[in-house]
Amino acid sequence: MRNxxxxxxxxxxxxxxxxxxxxxxxxxxxxxxxxxxxxxxxRTSKLIxxxxxxxxxxxxxxxxxxxxSFAYSxxxxxxxxxxxxxxxxxxxxxxxxxxxxxxxxxxxxxxxxHFVFLREKDAPGLFHDDLDPGARVAKTGFSKDFPxxxxxxxxxxxxxxxxxxGSMLGIxxxxxxxxTGYPSHSKLxxxxxxxxxxxxxxxxxxxxxxxxxxxxxxxxxxxxALRTQVSYYYNNQLRFLSYPIEKELKCEHPNRDAIGYSLSxxxxxxxxxxxxxxxxxxxxxxxxxxxxxxxxxxxxxxxxKIDFLINKNTKKLIDHKITIE
Numbered sequence: 001m002r003n004x005x006x007x008x009x010x011x012x013x014x015x016x017x018x019x020x021x022x023x024x025x026x027x028x029x030x031x032x033x034x035x036x037x038x039x040x041x042x043r044t045s046k047l048i049x050x051x052x053x054x055x056x057x058x059x060x061x062x063x064x065x066x067x068x069s070f071a072y073s074x075x076x077x078x079x080x081x082x083x084x085x086x087x088x089x090x091x092x093x094x095x096x097x098x099x100x101x102x103x104x105x106x107x108x109x110x111x112x113x114h115f116v117f118l119r120e121k122d123a124p125g126l127f128h129d130d131l132d133p134g135a136r137v138a139k140t141g142f143s144k145d146f147p148x149x150x151x152x153x154x155x156x157x158x159x160x161x162x163x164x165x166g167s168m169l170g171i172x173x174x175x176x177x178x179x180t181g182y183p184s185h186s187k188l189x190x191x192x193x194x195x196x197x198x199x200x201x202x203x204x205x206x207x208x209x210x211x212x213x214x215x216x217x218x219x220x221x222x223x224x225a226l227r228t229q230v231s232y233y234y235n236n237q238l239r240f241l242s243y244p245i246e247k248e249l250k251c252e253h254p255n256r257d258a259i260g261y262s263l264s265x266x267x268x269x270x271x272x273x274x275x276x277x278x279x280x281x282x283x284x285x286x287x288x289x290x291x292x293x294x295x296x297x298x299x300x301x302x303x304x305k306i307d308f309l310i311n312k313n314t315k316k317l318i319d320h321k322i323t324i325e
Contacts, residue, residue: 063163
């Protein structure tokens with residue numbers, strides 16, 4: 001891990017020097033941000049109060065909402081992958097902007113409200129601006145204190161966009177850029193597009209049909225010192241598996257610590273049915289990344305099994321069990 005920290009400082013120093021020699025994507029002046037944030041706050045405060053509850057239809061239950069939540073949870077690892085481990089064809093200035101967005105993301109960790117999902121009729125004009133004649137998919141202010149307002153009408157009429165996790169990531173990166181203080185739509189879109197390419201390259205999903213529904217497992221592999229993102233989705237229920245898998249990680253060598261893992265070769269067993277229960281099992285190869293006291297990273301190869309338990313009648317996810325052998 002010490003190698004990772006040293007590499008991070010090296011990158012930041014290099015980026016800072018390079019940024020001074022080329023065009024810099026500038027933030028909006030502080031006074032202008034404050035003025036616009038005051039206007040935006042007055043316009044949206046009642047919307048937040050009225051539509052931020054997960055009990056309201058369209059605020060947390062559907063696949064669109066949960067895809068955005070998955071994308072939001074992946075922001076930190078995607079930025080780290082592109083800035084530290086991969087070039088992602090980013091300019092020095094774009095790397096600086098992403099480090100700035102990364103800091104904003106960290107500052108919002110205690111914020112429980114990341115998104116507010118709205119219909120255009122709920123907030124007439126909110127998703128329009130003078131520079132763009134069409135309705136926008138998302139809108140936020142120029143402060144980390146705002147949530148991201150999502151236009152459900154736009155996403156529901158473009159399901160290819162809504163169900164593409166890379167596109168959802170791009171939306172989140174773009175809006176976090178605005179919250180960090182960067183006003184340029186085109187430049188934030190360009191940065192988001194480069195991260196989306198990296199995300200899609202490393203994203204894998206596998207699914208199995210269970211009667212009239214699919215159980216889908218999403219896997220976003222990252223480099224050895226970064227956390228792999230794993231989730232599964234069934235019948236409007238989304239659960240994350242990254243932390244439960246991490247709890248099961250153990251290195252065979254007593255003086256090595258597990259710092260991460262990557263997954264490959266996903267394949268399903270034949271479905272087991274028992275009375276009212278469905279028992280799908282997903283098998284994967286898992287490479288556990290282990291670090292010794294000198295900071296040297298080793299890889300140990302194991303097998304991972306995830307056993308799911310689903311009520312056939314209610315279509316509810318009852319439980320899952322993780323086994324590493």
